[in-house]
Amino acid sequence: MTNTPAKTFHTPLVTLNDGHLIPQIGLGVLRIDDEGVVPVVESALEAGYRHIDGAAGYNNEAGVGRALAATGYNTGEQRKSLWLTTKLRDSQQGYDSALKAFDDSLAKLQVDYVDMYMIHWPTPFDWRSGETWKAFTKLREEGRVKTLGVCNFLPEHLERLHEETGEWPAIDQIELHPTWQQREVVAFCKAHGIAVEAYSPMARGADLNAGDGTIERIAAAHGVTPAQVILRWHIENGTIIIPKSVHADRQRQNLDLFGFVLEPAEHAAIDALDGPTRAGHDPLTFTYA
Template sequence: MTVPSLQFNDGHAIPQLGFGVYRVDPAETERIVTDALEVGYRHIDTAALYGNEEGVGRAIANSGIPRDELFITTKLWNTDQGADATRAAFASSLEKLGLDRVDLYLIHWPAPARDLFVETWRTFEEFRDAGTATSIGVSNFRPQDLDRLAAETDTVPAINQIELHPFFIQQGLRDYDAAHGILTESWGPLGHAVADVLGSGPLAEIAEAHGVGPAQVVIRWHLQHGLVVIPKSNNRDRMAQNFDVFGFELTDDEMARIDGLDTGTRSGADPDTLN
């Protein structure tokens, strides 16, 4: 199965379906990422905060998959913002991953009280220019943060990775991203810590109509909205199910019914206050 790719504003592309490793036990990461690669995932999303970059790196090294067939994302944590700290943190991430470059490097949060993300972004531009980060982007950035980057730096982020699922569809931020040539990527795409997204509303009925599971319906919903999506599972069978989402298509009515589950309620941290 070839996963479709979406084009960045910098001319590079990202596989639209990937595999996330948030809250994956570092001791289990190599096994879990190896399973994901064997299932067929080629886009792996990690972060310094997760503490499992080494396990991701070991799985990559032992996979036998050519580097140019993989897409690897990692992220800079808030306490490492600022030019010098960012350079040190990025070098550490590359070392842990065992790579000489990543395909995408993200500022994990704007951390507005620190007021360092513009300086940090200029440092990200250095990595991009040096080829050690093929593309650069942000995560959890608000329109006002993106406006500052546009006003004070030379590069529009390739992507903005945000909490996004049927209970929190973030339409306004998605529209902002699209209007400014920024892809949107969904973290927590199956609901993160939200109670029973997969058992909610019409999902079971829609899943039954297509002969798939509710998680497959939700992943398909992300894909049809033109989002990059990174589901996570520690179970190989569920990984395979989450990857098997290209053999059916949701109708416009089904998409609208899922959109209608939106409560506007955030389940993860709030970028206004996480610093």
Template sequence: MTIPTVQLNNGIRIPQLGFGVFQVPDDQTTAAVAAALEAGYRSIDTAAIYGNEAGVGRALAASGLPREELFVTTKLWNADQGYDATLRAFDASLDKLGLDHLDLYLIHWPTPARDLYLDSWRAIERLAAEGRIRAAGVSNFQPAHLKRLMDSSELVPAVNQVELHPGLQQAELRAFHAEHGIATEAWSPLAQGAVLDDAAITAIAARTGKSPAQVVLRWHLQLGNIVIPKSVTPARIRQNLDVFDFRLTDEDMAQIAATDRELRTGPHPDQFN
């Protein structure tokens, strides 16, 4: 099975379907990532604040997979923003992961009250110029945050990873991304299960013989989103990857579009610091 890829604005390609480890304890992360790699995932998404970068690193090392086949993302935590602090945090993450470079490094939140994301971005630009990260991006940035960042730097974020699912479809933000060549990546792509009982989704699942989760992941893929579902259950890990043998119709897509309701499972980026 070949997972499709999305070309980022600097020319590198990221698998469109990856594996996330949010809220997975470090001592369970190694087994979960190992199961994901065995199932066929090659993109792994973690973050410093998750406390499981070391667990990810152990699984990557044990897999025996060539480094060039893997796409590894981690994120800078809020308390580590600022130019020098970002460089230190990056080194700490790289050490825990046991890697000599990252494929994608993200500023986790804009934290507007701290007002340090421009300094952090300058540090990330340096890391990119030095070849220590293949692509640079952000997470949870709103259009105003992105505009300010792009007005202050030459490097346009390759990715903005945001909460995105049928209950929170972020159409305005996705349109902004498309206009500026920023790839949209969805965290909480299943809304932590909150959208899986929606009538439109369960009806499509029944018609296609797929699970509601598979229908939602397929919806993301057809929108062009990069998606990183999380699970610690090997059967569910494999099931989340089994979404390339069917396609949603235009009517299906329209029905899911109609379920948008500003449903946030996480904090609002303008208020979180």
């Protein structure tokens, strides 16, 4: 009796406004401790993930780095096949502090460069994104960062950053799921060539039961899980997604989105679930780390 090897999935690539290609599905590692993140990243890489979305504020960069080193994804050809994102702590925004923080992140991650460095929150009440961006562009010029992005920026923040730096970010990573679709932000990003990346793509699981069973009925019609239905909806919208799971089987399910297509009426039914309540924090008032 032979063991059948587990299927390895390959995800589509999205072309960014700077020409770089990012895998459309990544692994989120928020709220996983530094020890616990090691096997999570290792199982994701084994399943076929080639996009890891981390942050200094998650306090697990060192664990991600140990996983990359253990699997060989921190150097050579394997490193080139991986998209690695990290984010600057809000408390370390500013020019000199951002450069110092990046050195610390790079050391913990055990890599020579990251594919994307992001401003984590706009903190408009203590705005330093312009100065921070100048540090980011220096890192890009040095080849230690490829792509520059932001998280949680509203159109007014994107416009202010553009006024101060002359650049639009390649990506705006925002809370985005069926019951919180942020259509104005998405439309602004699309109009300015900024890719949209969704965190909490299922509202931390809350949207699996949205719409009086709408998601479950669609899932049953296709023989897939409710989570796969929501993630497929994102994929069809062209959104980059970073679902988080610590379970290897669920990690694989979250990549297995290309064996079915939503009917137009099903996609429209999910569109209709949009609501007034976010699951996470307000970018106008929140700061993270």
